Amino acid sequence: DAMVIQNPRYQVTQFGKPVTLSCSQTLNHNVMYWYQQKSSQAPKLLFHYYDKDFNNEADTPDNFQSRRPNTSFCFLDIRSPGLGDAAMYLCATSSRTSGYNEQFFGPGTRLTVL
Amino acid sequence: EDQVTQSPEALRLQEGESSSLNCSYTVSGLRGLFWYRQDPGKGPEFLFTLYSAGEEKEKERLKATLTKKESFLHITAPKPEDSATYLCAVFGNQGGKLIFGQGTELSVKP
Numbered sequence: 001d002a003m004v005i006q007n008p009r010y011q012v013t014q015f016g017k018p019v020t021l022s023c024s025q026t027l028n029h030n031v032m033y034w035y036q037q038k039s040s041q042a043p044k045l046l047f048h049y050y051d052k053d054f055n056n057e058a059d060t061p062d063n064f065q066s067r068r069p070n071t072s073f074c075f076l077d078i079r080s081p082g083l084g085d086a087a088m089y090l091c092a093t094s095s096r097t098s099g100y101n102e103q104f105f106g107p108g109t110r111l112t113v114l
Numbered sequence: 115e116d117q118v119t120q121s122p123e124a125l126r127l128q129e130g131e132s133s134s135l136n137c138s139y140t141v142s143g144l145r146g147l148f149w150y151r152q153d154p155g156k157g158p159e160f161l162f163t164l165y166s167a168g169e170e171k172e173k174e175r176l177k178a179t180l181t182k183k184e185s186f187l188h189i190t191a192p193k194p195e196d197s198a199t200y201l202c203a204v205f206g207n208q209g210g211k212l213i214f215g216q217g218t219e220l221s222v223k224p
Contacts, residue, residue: 004157006157040216040217041216042201042214042215042216042217043158043201043214045211045212048211055210057211088155090157090158092157102146102148102160102163103148103160103212104160105150105157105158105159105160106157107156107157108155108156108157110155
């Protein structure tokens with residue numbers, strides 16, 4: 001089945017220690033998104049790639065970076081995690097050719113910062 | 115500014131007790147309204163897309179409807195396995211991104 005895969009599902013890091021979260025997709029969608037979701041809150045868009053074009057949200061901290069080496073993979077790098085970065089990180093994909101931005105989400109990575 | 119408000123924040127139902135969840139929105143040029151289901155510790159699962167006022171879509175015990183100002187997610191004879199948080203989101207002509215509501219946490223007791 002076509003799907004969005006995130007690894008790892010759970011990640012524990014130490015305050016200030018860089019961490020990388022990964023996302024892969026078999027949907028062949030040209031748009032990939034990274035969201036941050038804290039407990040009982042709506043997902044918050046961090047950035048997205050339209051093909052190789054990177055689009056950063058204005059309020060996304062510089063501490064968060066992303067890479068998309070090819071269509072299938074996208075990475076979220078947190079350079080110096082703080083306690084406030086503990087959250088669920090969601091990857092999503094969509095096909096802009098559909099015109100209506102239906103987004104399909106992965107299972108998420110739960111990040112804990114000690 | 116595009117905005118989505120969901121109500122109630124939490125809803126407790128008995129098994130078989132039908133009800134509705136509300137999603138009120140303001141958006142510049144609606145291009146799509148989306149409903150998602152999210153189980154604890156998991157990513158949102160896509161349910162429906164509605165494009166224009168008057169449109170309705172159904173899936174098992176769920177039915178989504180759309181007007182020019184709001185959408186309803188009707189749950190008929192719910193079962194405990196329907197317990198989850200239901201998220202509503204809109205995509206408009208401006209902003210270029212999904213705007214999510216805060217969600218409604220549904221609990222269905224046997």
